[in-house]
Amino acid sequence: MPRRSAIEVASSRAETLAAAVQLASVVGLEGLTIGRLADRLGMSKSGLVGRFGSKEQLQLATLEQAADIFRRTVYEPASAAPAGLARLNAICDAWVAYLARPPFLGGCFLTTAMVEFDARPGPVNNAVKKVMRRWLAVLEREASTAIDNGELPADTDPKDVAFTINALAVGTNCDFQLNRNPGSLQRARRAMTAVLGR
Amino acid sequence: MPRRSAIEVASSRAETLAAAVQLASVVGLEGLTIGRLADRLGMSKSGLVGRFGSKEQLQLATLEQAADIFRRTVYEPASAAPAGLARLNAICDAWVAYLARPPFLGGCFLTTAMVEFDARPGPVNNAVKKVMRRWLAVLEREASTAIDNGELPADTDPKDVAFTINALAVGTNCDFQLNRNPGSLQRARRAMTAVLGR
DNA sequence: CCTACCGATCGGTAGG
DNA sequence: CCTACCGATCGGTAGG
Numbered sequence: 001m002p003r004r005s006a007i008e009v010a011s012s013r014a015e016t017l018a019a020a021v022q023l024a025s026v027v028g029l030e031g032l033t034i035g036r037l038a039d040r041l042g043m044s045k046s047g048l049v050g051r052f053g054s055k056e057q058l059q060l061a062t063l064e065q066a067a068d069i070f071r072r073t074v075y076e077p078a079s080a081a082p083a084g085l086a087r088l089n090a091i092c093d094a095w096v097a098y099l100a101r102p103p104f105l106g107g108c109f110l111t112t113a114m115v116e117f118d119a120r121p122g123p124v125n126n127a128v129k130k131v132m133r134r135w136l137a138v139l140e141r142e143a144s145t146a147i148d149n150g151e152l153p154a155d156t157d158p159k160d161v162a163f164t165i166n167a168l169a170v171g172t173n174c175d176f177q178l179n180r181n182p183g184s185l186q187r188a189r190r191a192m193t194a195v196l197g198r
Numbered sequence: 199m200p201r202r203s204a205i206e207v208a209s210s211r212a213e214t215l216a217a218a219v220q221l222a223s224v225v226g227l228e229g230l231t232i233g234r235l236a237d238r239l240g241m242s243k244s245g246l247v248g249r250f251g252s253k254e255q256l257q258l259a260t261l262e263q264a265a266d267i268f269r270r271t272v273y274e275p276a277s278a279a280p281a282g283l284a285r286l287n288a289i290c291d292a293w294v295a296y297l298a299r300p301p302f303l304g305g306c307f308l309t310t311a312m313v314e315f316d317a318r319p320g321p322v323n324n325a326v327k328k329v330m331r332r333w334l335a336v337l338e339r340e341a342s343t344a345i346d347n348g349e350l351p352a353d354t355d356p357k358d359v360a361f362t363i364n365a366l367a368v369g370t371n372c373d374f375q376l377n378r379n380p381g382s383l384q385r386a387r388r389a390m391t392a393v394l395g396r
Numbered sequence: 397c398c399t400a401c402c403g404a405t406c407g408g409t410a411g412g
Numbered sequence: 413c414c415t416a417c418c419g420a421t422c423g424g425t426a427g428g
Contacts, residue, residue: 026317034423046424047397055423106317111372115313118375119224119304129376163382164389167369174309174368175361177316178327184361191362194392232407243408245413253407 016041016051020062021069025104028116029059029124059124066109067131073098075138085151085196088142088165092192095169096185099176107177110135111170136162152196164195214239214249218260219267223302226314227257227322257322264307265329271296273336283349283394286340286363290390293367294383297374305375308333309368334360350394362393 019040024032034055038045052058078090102108110131117125139162146152152161172188175181217238222230232253236243250256276288300306308329315323337360344350350359370386373379 028314033421035421044398046399046426049424050397112313114372114376115310116226118372125376132373132376160385160388163373163385164366167373167386167389168362168365169369170372171365171367171369174312174316175330175365178312178323178330187358187361188365190358191365191393195389231405233405242414244410244415247408248413 013051016048017061017065020058021066021109022105024059024062025066025102025106025109025112027106029063029113030116032059032062034058056123060127063109063113063124063127063131066104066113067134069103070098070108070110070131070135073103075135084142084146084149088139088146088161088196089193091139091142092165092189092196096189099169099173100182100185108170108173111173114170132166136166139165146196161195165192168192168195211249214246215259215263218256219264219307220303222257222260223264223300223304223307223310225304227260227311228314230257230260232256254321258325261307261311261322261325261329264302264311265332267301268296268306268308268329268333271301273333282340282344282347286337286344286359286394287391289337289340290363290387290394294387297367297371298380298383306368306371309371312368330364334364337363344394359393363390366390366393 016037020032020037023037023040027036032055034045034048037058038048041048048058052061074094075091078087078094081087081090099108106112110128113124113128114132117128140158143152143156143158143161146161147154147156147158168188168191172184176184214235218230218235221235221238225234230253232243232246235256236246239246246256250259272292273289276285276292279285279288297306304310308326311322311326312330315326338356341350341354341356341359344359345352345354345356366386366389370382374382
């Protein structure tokens with residue numbers, strides 16, 4: 001029996017993480033137990049521990065993977081739009097589309113992780129904070145550009161714009177996951193327009 | 199040994215629920231295990247099961263208790279203000295105060311419960327939906343009155359107002375619990391003012 | 397990567 | 413309300 005090549009190992013790690021993201025989006029990062037994930041992958045618990053080291057390491061890797069998907073889905077494609085207001089609107093559109101047809105079964109992974117770990121200091125809490133800071137920084141930078149472009153009033157606080165867009169996004173995700181009312185997405189988009197369109 | 203009087207039983211149930219709300223606000227409704235709560239109350243697991251019947255019944259009773267506290271803290275005192283815009287602003291003020299100095303250790307209980315149970319159909323999910331509907335109905339009714347009073351533009355959709363205020367509240371709670379930045383509360387209040395002040 | 401196993405905890409029952 | 417106990421699952425280790 002030859003040992004697995006580096007590529008096979010990497011792809012098996014990627015497959016493991018893909019399954020982990022799907023599972024955790026439904027049951028949360030705490031519900032992502034070694035036993036359940038091992039079962040779903042048809043492997044033993046100790047095999048999984050061997051790959052990640054501990055449940056916490058698995059949680060961190062899964063969160064990182066989910067953050068990558070969020071970035072690629074919500075705010076990276078928007079860089080095709082001109083910086084400033086147009087790009088902010090592209091981000092809001094992508095975000096609504098992301099929520100309407102989420103790449104994870106259980107809705108926005110980051111919102112769940114944020115709520116799960118907001119009161120539990122530790123590496124996962126720190127990682128969630130970092131992901132959220134990066135996302136808010138993107139919003140804030142585009143808001144700044146929009147102000148420089150004269151697309152938003154000169155006295156606008158870019159941090160206010162970023163904060164409000166994100167709060168609407170997170171709050172809407174919660175409402176939408178609970179009630180599954182597509183009208184919520186339209187309301188949210190209108191509210192974002194109001195923030196960007198004063 | 200005389201049996202406990204009805205009053206003693208009731209007060210002991212109330213004390214149990216008070217402890218349950220505090221515990222669940224930190225560890226979530228799923229983390230509210232029979233063993234942990236029994237430990238904290240200095241009683242046996244089976245004694246606790248005897249009081250509530252099952253973990254799910256305990257979760258339902260705890261949620262109801264938390265919803266009562268939310269109601270009494272956030273939107274009942276606002277009925278002292280005149281119906282319409284003034285009352286909406288009183289509710290927003292009370293909500294910011296509630297978040298700044300929450301009656302539960304772990305921040306807004308309802309947000310946590312909403313995220314925890316949004317993907318798990320069952321009695322707890324239904325109860326969370328009911329609580330949220332009641333809260334949104336309060337916001338919507340005051341928005342309608344504000345429109346009738348001419349305090350909001352005639353073409354305002356009261357459902358939009360209720361949705362947006364709630365989304366800001368939930369999203370802000372998540373951000374605030376994670377980052378503990380008091381400035382977030384001021385930003386949120388300003389965003390609510392913008393919704394109510396166009 | 398596996399089997400076999402560890403002590404802890406889960407929700408809950410039996411019996412009093 | 414208690415003690416004693418049930419089978420399942422938790423994160424993880426030992427040993428190969």
